[in-house]
Amino acid sequence: MVAFRSTDTSGRTSGLLLRCVLYCLLALGLIIFDKRYDHLGKIRRTLSFVAYPVQLAVASPFEGWHWFRESVTTRDSLRADKAKLEAELRVAEFRLQRYEALETESERLRALRESTAGVADRFIIGDLMDVDLDAFRERVLVDKGASQGVFVGQAVLDSGGVFGQVARVEQYTSEVILISDPAHAIPVQINRTGLRTVAVGTGDTSRLKLPYLPTSADVQEGDLLVTSGLGGGFPVGYPVGTVARVRRDPAQSLAEVDVRPAAALDRSRELMFVWLKPAPAPVAGAAPAAPAAPSASAARPVATPPPSGGAGTTAKAAPKNTSAKGAGRP
């Protein structure tokens, strides 16, 4: 012990203590400021410029590997894929024919009700970056950020259904919180009955739960849950999941309902960021003249100003064009 003290001069130790206290106070100050006042966006952004190259360096070999695997697929598998995709496209187009009529109808009805709550208007596609964030939170990093107009709270979908929403935006990346994160809740509606409730994440990508349904609620296994659009964050009518299990304990007042998410939360690599259609001003004026409204709303104003001009990946949600093309197919 004495020997240690003589090598480790007392000046060093007190210096260590002093610096430790200083750094800890600094860190505590950061925590408090970040939590309470949210003033540290600029500092965080600066630091993330340093972190971005590391993230990019880690992600790129894996992206290279995906690219390599894609580029060496055989002709046969490509042909099989093509056949499968064509079949899928045919089914999708078949459904779209009906969709257009339904959408016109629903828009007419909505105009009558003077509400255009949460209709999806514009998408951009983002790719998942191969980077693991905290293992115990359900978050992913996507390669679209503030420079593409992504904003905090924006809804994110994948090809199956609702995926999550944007939790944090950097210049070129954004962090998406999955609907399965325990801190995430999404307003939903049971498609069969119209019953509204809230789906909460469980920390398990294969399961959500509906904790607020009474034992007597009309819910069955296999019921489809869609977004209700309440709260305004998510577009209305997108699938969230299907009810996987209902447990009713007569002694409890609430039922335990498990939901299997519709989106491939642990597998999707391509995600869609959605902009909701802004509530059009003329609807209020056009509402009394209801019969005239459909024609006005049928020529949907697709020229909504994007927040900051999305890249080439930007695609207007215009089923009209797709189905017109579909009708032209033999």
Place this chain on the structure above:
Amino acid sequence: MMREERVRRLPMLISALVALAFAIIPLPAVLDQLRPDFLVLVVFYWSIESPRAGGLALAFFSGLALDVINGVVLGQHALALTLITAWATHLRLRLRVFSVLSQSLTIFMLLTLYQFILFWVDGATGNPVVNYGRWLAPVVGAVIWPILSATLNRMRER
């Protein structure tokens, strides 16, 4: 003296960057839960082996990097890492003469304390992680500590 310090800092920074990359490299979900805190171990190593090269500053800024990359409240990892590194620096002379087993046990204790501080800050800022998996990382960290310190020793001697 000046020159000596400069020589010492480069491997320190490089190993810290590599450890940061290891902290976010994608792993299957099972392994992901077992992922040790590489950056913390590397910071420990440098604060034990060459405390004069600015181990605490390294700890603080590595912690900030972890905060940004993990997207948690800014300062959380910085606080935990600074505290634990200060303690490791304090213990360094004893650590150097410990056997491998006692070294690993000490590292395990420090890593557990580190996780506890993270856990505490998580709770205090209102987003607690409800998962026992995070307490596995210290075990794995203590197990790989001898390997990591031997590797870094070799790198430093070169």
